[in-house]
Amino acid sequence: xxxxxxxxxxxxxxxxxxxxxxxxxxxxxxxxxxxxxxxxxxxxxxxxxxxxxxxxxxxxxxxxxxxxxxxxxxxxxxxxxxxxxxxxxxxxxxxxxxxxxxxxxxxxxxxxxxxxxxxxxxxxxxxxxxxxxxxxxxxxxxxxxxxxxxxxxxxxxxxxxxxxxxxxxxxxxxxxxxxxxxxxxxxxxxxxxxxxxxxxxxxxxxxxxxxxxxxxxxxxxxxxxxxxxxxxxxxxxxxxxxxxxxxxxxxxxxxxxxxxxxxxxxxxxxxxxxxxxxxxxxxxxxxxxxxxxxxxxxxxxxxxxxxxxxxxxxxxxxxxxxxxxxxxxxxxxxxxxxxxxxxxxxxxxxxxxxxxxxxxxxxxxxxxxxxxxxxxxxx
Numbered sequence: 001x002x003x004x005x006x007x008x009x010x011x012x013x014x015x016x017x018x019x020x021x022x023x024x025x026x027x028x029x030x031x032x033x034x035x036x037x038x039x040x041x042x043x044x045x046x047x048x049x050x051x052x053x054x055x056x057x058x059x060x061x062x063x064x065x066x067x068x069x070x071x072x073x074x075x076x077x078x079x080x081x082x083x084x085x086x087x088x089x090x091x092x093x094x095x096x097x098x099x100x101x102x103x104x105x106x107x108x109x110x111x112x113x114x115x116x117x118x119x120x121x122x123x124x125x126x127x128x129x130x131x132x133x134x135x136x137x138x139x140x141x142x143x144x145x146x147x148x149x150x151x152x153x154x155x156x157x158x159x160x161x162x163x164x165x166x167x168x169x170x171x172x173x174x175x176x177x178x179x180x181x182x183x184x185x186x187x188x189x190x191x192x193x194x195x196x197x198x199x200x201x202x203x204x205x206x207x208x209x210x211x212x213x214x215x216x217x218x219x220x221x222x223x224x225x226x227x228x229x230x231x232x233x234x235x236x237x238x239x240x241x242x243x244x245x246x247x248x249x250x251x252x253x254x255x256x257x258x259x260x261x262x263x264x265x266x267x268x269x270x271x272x273x274x275x276x277x278x279x280x281x282x283x284x285x286x287x288x289x290x291x292x293x294x295x296x297x298x299x300x301x302x303x304x305x306x307x308x309x310x311x312x313x314x315x316x317x318x319x320x321x322x323x324x325x326x327x328x329x330x331x332x333x334x335x336x337x338x339x340x341x342x343x344x345x346x347x348x349x350x351x352x353x354x355x356x357x358x359x360x361x362x363x364x365x366x367x368x369x370x371x372x373x374x375x376x377x378x379x
Contacts, residue, residue, distance in 0.1 A: 004099040011095050026049075029060060048060075084099060085115050088115055090130075093147075095122045100112050125155065126154060127144055127160055129159070132163075146184050164206075173210065198219050215250060240267070245324070249279070275317050275320065277301060281298070295377055302334075333376050334377065337376050
């Protein structure tokens with residue numbers, strides 16, 4: 001029995017990047033032997049085990065055969081006769097099909113095993129698929145798109161691009177779960193160059209299957225792509241900000257509809273939706289020398305953003321717009337001043353008979369907030 005570190009850990013080590021997780025493959029062992037050594041089985045589709053001390057995952061070397069649709073439509077074969085080369089041949093890219101033996105102390109020993117010439121493609125900065133079986137797994141298209149965002153200096157080999165387009169033509173993307181689509185897109189959004197992911201989705205034809213139609217149209221417009229690139233270079237890399245920027249030109253309804261399709265987390269959906277509405281407000285007079293905000297519009301956005309119960313979110317959205325060089329200083333000042341408003345004092349101005357009326361209270365507070373905003377905008 002031998003243990004090897006495989007895939008991303010070897011790739012990232014060669015690239016001088018930090019390694020956070022290591023995938024281990026065990027060659028020459030049976031399920032019974034693994035259990036006898038204290039490993040705990042956890043795999044459902046194929047034998048995966050947790051190390052008795054580190055709890056790291058160890059998988060038996062395996063081969064696979066396409067028997068159904070989607071990325072789950074495979075039958076796996078794993079036993080002590082499967083070789084390391086056979087296991088590496090089922091992987092997606094040559095740069096992910098390298099391995100190195102793990103010594104008894106857990107350190108990597110011996111040469112890097114590279115049957116698919118991954119080191120050459122790594123040096124050339126090329127994404128190249130390992131075998132024709134690559135096109136059988138639709139999830140690999142999203143993985144390549146996400147890799148393109150993480151490693152923007154890499155190009156996709158011509159034959160691999162054809163394989164990706166074949167995945168789209170096969171309609172296998174329809175078999176992907178909404179949760180898995182969002183998981184891969186989210187990882188690409190927080191990578192170094194998110195626009196590279198969207199370019200791959202466009203080039204392969206997958207955008208029309210995976211993204212909102214309005215977003216796909218916008219992605220084909222050079223001016224809009226350039227604007228996104230500029231904005232993404234200055235905002236933080238957290239998922240909420242990145243997603244809000246990409247969806248900033250979409251309507252609230254389009255965002256809600258797509259969020260449902262890909263099971264986008266509600267907090268990310270709401271953040272993006274409220275930001276798109278902020279963009280509509282601030283771009284009304286974007287090119288005007290004498291920008292004029294209407295107090296009622298500003299109050300409307302504060303209410304939509306639920307700024308009174310979630311002030312930190314409203315501030316974060318305005319901060320995001322400011323980083324993108326939109327003139328929102330007046331809105332920031334208006335928010336600060338309205339939050340200083342003493343609502344108890346406002347309620348005290350209402351006649352005693354109306355103080356038990358919720359509508360009267362809300363109306364008085366609205367008027368008070370509107371007055372504060374008006375003063376700030378005129379100052």
